[in-house]
Amino acid sequence: MDTPSPTAAEKRSRRPRNPEATRAAILDAARRLFGRSGYDQVSLREIAAEAEADVALVKRYFGGKEGLFTEALKTSFQADRLAGWDRSRFAQDMAALMAGDPHGPETRTESFQFLLSAAVSPTTAPLARIALQDRFIDPIRAWIGGEQAEARSRLLTAVIVGLLVERLVRGEALQGRPREAFMAEVEQMIAAVLGEPV
Amino acid sequence: MDTPSPTAAEKRSRRPRNPEATRAAILDAARRLFGRSGYDQVSLREIAAEAEADVALVKRYFGGKEGLFTEALKTSFQADRLAGWDRSRFAQDMAALMAGDPHGPETRTESFQFLLSAAVSPTTAPLARIALQDRFIDPIRAWIGGEQAEARSRLLTAVIVGLLVERLVRGEALQGRPREAFMAEVEQMIAAVLGEPV
């Protein structure tokens, strides 16, 4: 046998020794799982399993669970930054997003949920405050401008968060007339907060 | 010594054997602690200590942690039912409540937070859905009436929840002009959702 039985070699160190890739895999798994279930619900062993890595590597790369969480929160929802949204279609897009099926494929809210679960737990609330300010309140205020910008951006952020919880708790998709009615109301309300003619 | 050293007798069974009172004490402590920190953050031992009772009694009276949580959630915020609020002053009262100091004495939001933390955790989300429907969405719909009642009550509930999170995350009281501006915006928005002239 030229190629000896690979079992022994295969069992150990299957991963091709790529530190950046492993680090990224762990971080990715963390974002996914933390976003789905919150800080306490997820164990490092679950994350490691999802990333097909060893638990001990969490310490190596992130110092511990809290470090991993912080890093995951920091690098979360790059794509979902509200700043990148089209303001003229904001109310419609948000209404459609919030009326959708919570378990559907077009989710896009997973990273929001991450932030939300962070906000509720007192342990992680300070981190959540920074992230909320950074990614929601500040960019929205920049849009709005004017004298009431601060109050309105806080308010709009609160509305989005509330709608997320509603969506999360609802458990199933709105369909037909209920969906349309809900969307229409959301749209109208957001427009009102944005200070636009209804 | 006629009255012998009471240490031995005192150590055991100090509580005067009052099942209803102990049950109530445990339930009360559970409401308080669950409301402050959420399901996973609170251990049964903490609750038992707060109630000055033994951990094992949780099993006796409630079957386990989940049973205690369910019972606590069910019997929570009797006083805070939105149904009891004065509708004509609803927008103002809610705005004032939400602008207040999160750590202030006039809280009144502890039991809301209880519900909120239940809503975010997937384990307890189904329970939270029932409670939300029962205590918020349904009574609000009864107020509103009309064709859009369902959509609007969902929306108003979402707004309240979002404001709670904002308050929770904010960490300090708004004061002076920021507070007034925030309150005015909240008031106006709620009034809009309620379908009242602004």
Next chain:
DNA sequence: GTCATTAGTCAACAAGCGTTGACTAACTCG
């Protein structure tokens, strides 16, 4: 007063957690 029932206590359990350090194998540099 005696005996069965029940409220409350105590100690221990199995399981899961985050964390740690010793070990092995792979890469890098001289």
Next chain:
DNA sequence: CGAGTTAGTCAACGCTTGTTGACTAATGAC
């Protein structure tokens, strides 16, 4: 090639959790 560093693995630690069953003492029925 050989030495040193680094990536990844493994087993175990100490701790906390919810839960359980054996025990003690107070209550209530007769």
